[in-house]
Amino acid sequence: xxxxxxxxxxxxxxxxxxxxxxxxxxxxELLATSRGENKLAALYPQLPFVSLDVTNPDEVKSVIALxxxxxxxxxxxxxxxxxCEVNQEACWKLNVDAVESLVxxxxxxxxxxxxxxxxxxxxxxxxxxxxxxxxxxxSYYGESKLAAEQLVKQSSARWAIVRTVLVYGIVHDYGxxxxxxWVKNSLENQKPIKVVNDQFRTPTxxxxxxxxxxxxxxxxxxxxxxxxxxELITPYxxxxxxxxxxxxxxxxxxxADASSFTQTAKRPxxxxxxxxxxxxQLGFRPHTFTEGIAxxxxxxxx
Ligand SMILES: NC(=O)C1=CN([C@@H]2O[C@H](COP(=O)(O)OP(=O)(O)OC[C@H]3O[C@@H](n4cnc5c(N)ncnc54)[C@H](OP(=O)(O)O)[C@@H]3O)[C@@H](O)[C@H]2O)C=CC1
Ligand SMILES: Cc1cn([C@H]2C[C@H](O)[C@@H](COP(=O)(O)OP(=O)(O)O[C@H]3O[C@@H](C)C(=O)[C@@H](O)[C@H]3O)O2)c(=O)[nH]c1=O
Numbered sequence: 001x002x003x004x005x006x007x008x009x010x011x012x013x014x015x016x017x018x019x020x021x022x023x024x025x026x027x028x029e030l031l032a033t034s035r036g037e038n039k040l041a042a043l044y045p046q047l048p049f050v051s052l053d054v055t056n057p058d059e060v061k062s063v064i065a066l067x068x069x070x071x072x073x074x075x076x077x078x079x080x081x082x083x084c085e086v087n088q089e090a091c092w093k094l095n096v097d098a099v100e101s102l103v104x105x106x107x108x109x110x111x112x113x114x115x116x117x118x119x120x121x122x123x124x125x126x127x128x129x130x131x132x133x134x135x136x137x138x139s140y141y142g143e144s145k146l147a148a149e150q151l152v153k154q155s156s157a158r159w160a161i162v163r164t165v166l167v168y169g170i171v172h173d174y175g176x177x178x179x180x181x182w183v184k185n186s187l188e189n190q191k192p193i194k195v196v197n198d199q200f201r202t203p204t205x206x207x208x209x210x211x212x213x214x215x216x217x218x219x220x221x222x223x224x225x226x227x228x229x230x231e232l233i234t235p236y237x238x239x240x241x242x243x244x245x246x247x248x249x250x251x252x253x254x255x256a257d258a259s260s261f262t263q264t265a266k267r268p269x270x271x272x273x274x275x276x277x278x279x280x281q282l283g284f285r286p287h288t289f290t291e292g293i294a295x296x297x298x299x300x301x302x
Pocket of ligand 1: 008009010011012013014015033034035036052053054055074075076077078079094116117118119145164165166167168176
């Protein structure tokens with residue numbers, strides 16, 4: 001049966017990659033949604049889009065009832081971890097309350113709900129983590145994403161939770177940076193950067209994450225899935241790889257301890273994921289970080 005997939009947050013990093021992946025797929029009828037305008041209108045004039053603010057429960061209810069998707073991939077969230085720490089009410093409204101109304105609508109309309117979550121539900125003392133590891137968030141963002149997971153797990157709808165880590169990629173008309181673009185731009189401008197070598201992550205190419213979400217939808221898979229790369233590396237090592245790939249002067253990169261610079265919210269030290277379940281059950285095969293940089297490089301504007 002053809003899947004009808006509704007994406008929330010389609011203007012975001014993952015949202016845009018999902019659109020690029022799924023729009024040409026003849027087995028999929030796609031409905032992109034995000035708050036405000038469709039940023040992809042010029043790129044994909046044929047993309048079906050409706051504006052949907054997920055923090056508005058009436059809008060959530062009516063859009064889902066009207067369009068009757070078979071699957072929702074819920075990417076919209078407050079993803080600025082420091083902003084979540086200072087603006088807790090807005091963070092909870094978007095990262096938790098909105099999930100409650102989406103889950104309710106999924107139940108009422110028999111929709112398979114695919115929810116995006118994060119390594120930041122863990123404290124970072126024992127990474128890399130598998131799907132069964134015990135959560136213990138150390139930031140408000142992490143707390144909000146864990147509370148959302150609990151709502152999804154309690155739901156009577158069919159559901160999957162896709163946990164991911166430090167996503168990087170390049171998309172259209174997009175404000176937020178990521179480790180590859182940040183390091184590349186800084187080095188190109190001879191701007192010195194301090195990069196931590198005491199945090200560990202399994203960084204995720206945005207295309208791989210989109211594919212992981214699609215594998216879940218396509219196979220109607222249920223449960224929790226870790227979807228990331230499988231190389232546990234530090235941001236410092238990532239920065240050196242970016243410098244090496246783009247042949248930039250790495251002398252602007254200084255190795256630092258996380259304690260040596262201040263970020264409003266705490267970051268977990270050692271996260272990263274064991275992805276055996278996604279590999280075995282979904283056939284998920286992520287790029288390495290070096291391969292991922294090459295994918296990003298191939299998409300840079302000339
Ligand atoms: N990026 C990362 O490193 C990681 C992300 N994740 C999770 O993956 C998911 C996707 O992340 P990512 O694509 O990077 O996030 P982005 O921040 O790139 O995209 C989120 C999108 O949601 C939209 N949005 C914000 N508020 C609303 C609203 N009220 N209604 C509808 N849409 C809204 C934003 O719109 P606007 O463009 O207008 O701001 C934005 O386009 C999130 O759930 C995140 O928690 C997990 C681990 C790592
Ligand atoms: C700003 C900065 C970051 N870093 C490191 C710390 C961190 O491990 C990495 C990325 O830092 P940022 O603050 O940009 O990103 P951060 O907010 O830590 O990214 C997180 O985003 C949310 C949405 C998630 O769910 C997480 O998986 C995670 O990837 O780079 C430095 O080494 N030096 C710096 O000056």
